[in-house]
Amino acid sequence: MTEAAEQVTEPDIDLTGANAILDKYVDMHGALMPALQEIQEFYGYIPESTVHLTAERLNVYTSQIYGVLTFYAQFHLQPRGKYIVRVCMGTACHVKGAGRIADTIKDRLGVGHAETTDDLKFTAEYVACIGACGMAPVIMVNDGTYGSLTVQKVDEVIEKYQAME
Amino acid sequence: MVTLTIDGKQVTVARTATIYDAAKEAGINIPVLCYAKKLLPYGACRVCLVEVEQMKGRLIPSCTTPVTDGMVVTTDSEEIRKVRKTVLEFLLVNHVVECPVCDKGGECDLQDLTYEYEVVANRFQGEKFDLPTDEVNPLIERNMNRCVLCGKCVRVCDEIVGYGSYSFINRGFETKIATAFDRGLDCEFCGQCVSMCPVGAILPRPFKFKARPWQLKEVDTVCGYCGNGCTVTLGVKANKVETIRFNDKTGVNDGNLCIRGRFGYSYVNSTERLTTPLIRKDGQLVKAGWDEALAAVSKGFKAAGKNLGIITGARLTNEEFYLLKKVAATVGTTNLDHSGGECYKGVTEGLKQTLGVTASTATFPQVEKADAILAIRSDFYETHPVFGMVVNQAVKRNHAKLSIVADKRGKFGKLPDARSLVTKPGLELNVLNGIARVLLDEGLAVTDGVAGLDELKKALAGFAPEQVAAATGVTVDALQQTARELAAAKNSAILLAYGLPYTAYSKELATAAANIAILTGNAGREGSGLYLCGEKANSQGAIDLAVLPGNQGLGAQAMLAAAAAGQVRSLYIVNEDPLVSYPDQGKVEAALAGAEFVVVQDLFLTETAKQADVVLPAASFAEKDGTFTNAERRLQRLHPGITSPGSAKTDQAIFQALLVSLGDKVVYTGTEAIFDALKAGTPYAGIGYADIGLQGAVWGGDHLTVSKQLVPVGGGATVDAPFQLVTGSALYHSGTMSTHASGPNAVISAPYVEFGREDAAALQLVDGDMVQVKGSGCELQLQARVDNRLPQGVLFAPYHFASAGLNRLYKGEASVAVEISK
Numbered sequence: 001m002t003e004a005a006e007q008v009t010e011p012d013i014d015l016t017g018a019n020a021i022l023d024k025y026v027d028m029h030g031a032l033m034p035a036l037q038e039i040q041e042f043y044g045y046i047p048e049s050t051v052h053l054t055a056e057r058l059n060v061y062t063s064q065i066y067g068v069l070t071f072y073a074q075f076h077l078q079p080r081g082k083y084i085v086r087v088c089m090g091t092a093c094h095v096k097g098a099g100r101i102a103d104t105i106k107d108r109l110g111v112g113h114a115e116t117t118d119d120l121k122f123t124a125e126y127v128a129c130i131g132a133c134g135m136a137p138v139i140m141v142n143d144g145t146y147g148s149l150t151v152q153k154v155d156e157v158i159e160k161y162q163a164m165e
Numbered sequence: 166m167v168t169l170t171i172d173g174k175q176v177t178v179a180r181t182a183t184i185y186d187a188a189k190e191a192g193i194n195i196p197v198l199c200y201a202k203k204l205l206p207y208g209a210c211r212v213c214l215v216e217v218e219q220m221k222g223r224l225i226p227s228c229t230t231p232v233t234d235g236m237v238v239t240t241d242s243e244e245i246r247k248v249r250k251t252v253l254e255f256l257l258v259n260h261v262v263e264c265p266v267c268d269k270g271g272e273c274d275l276q277d278l279t280y281e282y283e284v285v286a287n288r289f290q291g292e293k294f295d296l297p298t299d300e301v302n303p304l305i306e307r308n309m310n311r312c313v314l315c316g317k318c319v320r321v322c323d324e325i326v327g328y329g330s331y332s333f334i335n336r337g338f339e340t341k342i343a344t345a346f347d348r349g350l351d352c353e354f355c356g357q358c359v360s361m362c363p364v365g366a367i368l369p370r371p372f373k374f375k376a377r378p379w380q381l382k383e384v385d386t387v388c389g390y391c392g393n394g395c396t397v398t399l400g401v402k403a404n405k406v407e408t409i410r411f412n413d414k415t416g417v418n419d420g421n422l423c424i425r426g427r428f429g430y431s432y433v434n435s436t437e438r439l440t441t442p443l444i445r446k447d448g449q450l451v452k453a454g455w456d457e458a459l460a461a462v463s464k465g466f467k468a469a470g471k472n473l474g475i476i477t478g479a480r481l482t483n484e485e486f487y488l489l490k491k492v493a494a495t496v497g498t499t500n501l502d503h504s505g506g507e508c509y510k511g512v513t514e515g516l517k518q519t520l521g522v523t524a525s526t527a528t529f530p531q532v533e534k535a536d537a538i539l540a541i542r543s544d545f546y547e548t549h550p551v552f553g554m555v556v557n558q559a560v561k562r563n564h565a566k567l568s569i570v571a572d573k574r575g576k577f578g579k580l581p582d583a584r585s586l587v588t589k590p591g592l593e594l595n596v597l598n599g600i601a602r603v604l605l606d607e608g609l610a611v612t613d614g615v616a617g618l619d620e621l622k623k624a625l626a627g628f629a630p631e632q633v634a635a636a637t638g639v640t641v642d643a644l645q646q647t648a649r650e651l652a653a654a655k656n657s658a659i660l661l662a663y664g665l666p667y668t669a670y671s672k673e674l675a676t677a678a679a680n681i682a683i684l685t686g687n688a689g690r691e692g693s694g695l696y697l698c699g700e701k702a703n704s705q706g707a708i709d710l711a712v713l714p715g716n717q718g719l720g721a722q723a724m725l726a727a728a729a730a731g732q733v734r735s736l737y738i739v740n741e742d743p744l745v746s747y748p749d750q751g752k753v754e755a756a757l758a759g760a761e762f763v764v765v766q767d768l769f770l771t772e773t774a775k776q777a778d779v780v781l782p783a784a785s786f787a788e789k790d791g792t793f794t795n796a797e798r799r800l801q802r803l804h805p806g807i808t809s810p811g812s813a814k815t816d817q818a819i820f821q822a823l824l825v826s827l828g829d830k831v832v833y834t835g836t837e838a839i840f841d842a843l844k845a846g847t848p849y850a851g852i853g854y855a856d857i858g859l860q861g862a863v864w865g866g867d868h869l870t871v872s873k874q875l876v877p878v879g880g881g882a883t884v885d886a887p888f889q890l891v892t893g894s895a896l897y898h899s900g901t902m903s904t905h906a907s908g909p910n911a912v913i914s915a916p917y918v919e920f921g922r923e924d925a926a927a928l929q930l931v932d933g934d935m936v937q938v939k940g941s942g943c944e945l946q947l948q949a950r951v952d953n954r955l956p957q958g959v960l961f962a963p964y965h966f967a968s969a970g971l972n973r974l975y976k977g978e979a980s981v982a983v984e985i986s987k
């Protein structure tokens with residue numbers, strides 16, 4: 001395959017970090033998962049160029065890495081926002097109007113499921129029951145949980161995070 | 166051996182067999198979808214379920230379950246049929262049923278099973294897949310809405326091709342087969358995945374809407390490109406080769422093909438084929454009849470007599486080579502040669518002196534069982550891709566230790582634990598000498614019955630591992646490990662390819678390789694072999710039949726020189742385009758200008774043909790009857806699938822007609838009669854035409870008897886310049902012929918020069934930039950490609966393309982010093 005086919009339209013990524021991580025894993029069997037996890041930790045997501053680099057350095061097919069990355073929900077191929085807004089779509093929340101909550105977030109932030117705002121501040125994710133059914137409908141922003149939501153309350157939460165760095 | 170009962174029949178099979186294998190042996194057909202003979206057991210589709218009395222309570226997948234003694238198996242019952250039907254119903258829930266417009270219709274496993282199990286309605290309902298089709302490349306179309314997730318494409322591309330295009334991505338209902346980042350296919354385009362897919366999810370695009378399978382006439386013949394000698398089964402409709410059919414029953418390639426074999430057939434149908442003879446009149450080549458053309462040719466040849474020079478390519482059949490030799494004899498010339506002369510000459514001389522043979526000493530299937538493999542100079546993927554796949558399997562499945570001595574990193578180098586001994590062009594020889602030295606120093610060498618030991622030891626004085634390491638950049642450790650592995654191996658394989666772009670140091674390299682074969686005990690041992698792999702489909706035939714300069718005759722290069730000097734007065738150039746493919750274009754130009762009468766016989770009006778006085782239109786492999794001998798000495802039969810366009814004739818028919826017009830009285834009744842006539846005094850003497858069956862016939866047997874004469878060789882030298890250019894074969898092409906085929910051209914249609922990443926970065930080059938390559942007093946304009954194969958300072962340009970003019974620069978040396986500017 002030629003370089004042209006591999007070329008990607010993502011911003012220039014400094015691969016020094018990925019190289020340093022991979023240095024630890026070359027010649028190690030079963031190194032793929034931990035290496036990818038560390039790369040994600042470092043960049044906040046898995047940039048495409050690091051996939052090609054990992055393929056080359058660990059001598060694994062790019063396709064195989066892509067298979068792993070799409071199989072596990074923990075990996076992200078797109079940059080993610082600083083604040084991850086998890087909207088619970090579980091049964092209890094659904095009944096109590098999770099749809100409206102999601103719509104509000106989409107309206108205010110312009111992002112639906114698995115989408116990220118252009119300023120990389122927010123990523124929305126629709127998830128299954130997060131175990132706080134008693135407070136349905138529920139959202140989580142990073143580690144904070146917000147329950148018994150109304151449209152107005154959602155706005156307050158959003159404003160709070162928008163005001164933060 | 167294990168004995169079991171299947172459907173009441175007793176069967177005895179090998180312990181390693183599965184129930185499916187055993188049933189097959191007993192003539193009982195169990196349906197399968199995800200099983201393929203050449204892939205590792207997988208067991209995903211559950212279509213092959215059977216009942217085993219000893220494992221009551223559940224159904225057992227027959228394709229993965231090994232047989233045990235006394236097993237009682239039932240392959241068909243009410244229960245089994247019900248389960249199979251359910252499996253099919255499940256598959257059909259999401260599968261888009263579009264059989265009327267699907268090219269697989271008529272040979273689709275899903276269609277056939279659905280019919281057999283009468284799945285007329287579906288109890289399950291679900292969303293149909295609605296995925297975009299992949300039509301980015303011109304050769305392979307992927308429609309994942311038809312996929313049954315059998316994983317065969319993923320597995321073949323990994324297990325056999327070693328490319329790894331595909332993977333299962335996502336989870337659950339979303340699971341599908343995709344390339345990295347779910348993009349269009351961009352790979353070697355060998356089409357192995359096409360041949361493995363049981364449904365219409367991966368199809369050959371050139372064949373789209375061309376024919377239903379039952380409308381095709383299938384003709385088994387031998388690929389006309391390289392010396393691998395793969396069986397290709399032509400799918401013919403209305404005298405046109407429409408596709409290449411999957412066939413894993415005939416020949417040596419297990420149904421595996423490379424892009425050239427699978428998609429390179431199209432030149433056969435090209436509208437640019439020559440259809441009538443051409444004669445130069447008033448400076449112009451004009452159409453002429455055969456009578457006129459043959460009369461002109463025989464008159465010209467007779468006038469030249471012993472000053473006629475005959476140069477042929479290595480894609481003629483053995484029978485044609487024989488007739489060509491008769492043409493030479495009848496005219497009275499001994500100036501006869503093939504393939505540029507130099508390229509085979511060195512290697513055969515080297516092997517003759519050492520092993521006493523001029524052919525591979527063992528056969529391909531043995532490589533699969535090798536414990537250690539040494540590949541020299543070429544990554545076989547570029548020259549003999551399907552042999553490359555054999556090596557793949559030896560390494561991946563049987564954990565053979567692979568070492569590669571070359572001037573670049575290739576695909577071989579990515580195989581598990583492969584060792585690349587990369588050095589500058591020309592220094593491969595030093596590395597081989599270093600390995601020989603380690604064998605001697607460490608007392609690993611086999612010396613029984615070996616001659617020339619003392620001389621070799623003396624000659625290797627300057628090749629201590631440390632010295633070689635300093636000179637070549639290959640580490641001492643790599644030299645030692647390679648030597649030790651080769652010495653320890655019970656079965657080893659040493660691979661040496663040759664061809665027009667690899668002429669430098671050929672004799673020395675062959676000798677050094679043979680020395681290693683002798684010292685490691687490879688030479689003459691059952692299960693081991695040295696493989697001499699010729700570039701073209703019948704390179705080995707040309708050597709076996711001595712299409713070589715006769716008594717006081719001139720070789721190809723000497724003929725060209727003599728023609729330029731006016732001593733060779735006439736040239737007969739058959740099946741080769743030396744202006745493009747021979748090293749040193751200027752030399753060929755001078756020869757064509759110097760010869761009074763030039764006859765070119767080819768399929769196309771090649772660059773060389775344009776300079777001819779008479780052009781004779783010849784036939785492709787798909788139109789021929791006869792035999793080729795592949796790189797493992799296997800004679801195989803060609804069968805014509807189509808007739809030639811216009812009045813073009815096979816080379817065999819042309820030579821026959823020419824012989825008649827030259828006054829030769831012998832007329833052969835057919836190809837078999839010619840084969841019988843050519844055998845005397847050749848290695849083919851013991852082979853009857855009828856003995857050449859589906860698997861061909863290997864002359865000399867599986868193991869050739871060899872001599873063990875060590876011959877000292879010195880080291881090579883490399884060019885001392887910031888940049889040096891090497892030439893060679895690109896995976897997608899073979900000689901110049903493939904540049905007339907739309908398949909290979911769809912992937913690579915133009916010449917280029919390849920840079921390693923460091924050089925590209927230093928020169929600030931990216932893919933697609935135009936660069937000037939200056940050297941040997943000329944300047945070429947080439948497109949740049951960037952890849953990660955080449956070490957710093959080494960550039961590569963493939964030699965196939967007429968427009969590149971590469972052979973104005975390359976004159977047969979290991980590499981050429983060049984300057985690069987943007």
Ligand code: SF4
Pocket residue numbers: 305321322326328329330331350352353354355356357358359
């Ligand atoms: S064409 Fe060959 S290399 Fe490409 S995906 Fe199919 S099997 Fe793999």
Ligand code: SF4
Pocket residue numbers: 311312313314315316317318319342361362363364366367
């Ligand atoms: S594309 Fe074909 S070969 Fe590949 S998994 Fe689907 S059905 Fe099987």
Ligand code: SF4
Pocket residue numbers: 388389390391392393394395421422423424425426427549550551552899
């Ligand atoms: S070009 Fe060679 S390797 Fe490829 S299919 Fe033809 S004979 Fe086989």
Ligand code: FES
Pocket residue numbers: 088089090091092093094128129130131132133134136137138
């Ligand atoms: S359903 Fe939303 S928290 Fe359980």
Ligand code: FES
Pocket residue numbers: 196197198199200207208209210211212213214226227228229
């Ligand atoms: S053929 Fe046996 S499970 Fe698919």
